[in-house]
Amino acid sequence: NAGVTQTPKFQVLKTGQSMTLQCAQDMNHEYMSWYRQDPGMGLRLIHYSVGAGITDQGEVPNGYNVSRSTTEDFPLRLLSAAPSQTSVYFCASSASGREDEQYFGPGTRLTVT
């Protein structure tokens, strides 16, 4: 049982480039979320999903897209990277009935130059 996995661990992008951060979970969790963590800001919710085919925006969705075609996968797309998107990104999942008990992946550290 790998839990929540994220790839890549580290990424450097140039301004304007696009990329996809991958997230997968093998716990059959219905709920999945993406957060960004910045110093002194805690975790801020970007997008979340309550099941395959259903996504919604969180607190800071601008510049990011998500889709959820399967229960297992929840990729986060940066459409045109900006230096303000330099951050550590965490994916999390939770089970139906215990939605607020979240299991986190190890994170992706993204730098945009």
Next chain:
Amino acid sequence: AQSVTQLGSHVSVSEGALVLLRCNYSSSVPPYLFWYVQYPNQGLQLLLKYTSAATLVKGINGFEAEFKKSETSFHLTKPSAHMSDAAEYFCAVSSGGSYIPTFGRGTSLIVHP
């Protein structure tokens, strides 16, 4: 609306001393409250959760937290700090059917030998 405030971005203690990390919440309905811990270069993991079953909640690694409705607080304590407790600690709240918790800004616990 729900929110949490963590008092002190850094707390420094000596090994063997009492650990006290402060969290106050705001919620218009009875909340669920959480503490998560993040060790360096890792994702967050759930330390403990309050769900109204008991006001004193025991978690992993000897930590516990007490829910005080009159003070709207959920402070985290440990009687004797260990070097391995050095980490970032996040308080979180979910309420009113919101299954996505709102996180505080985090408190970094520093343990001196």
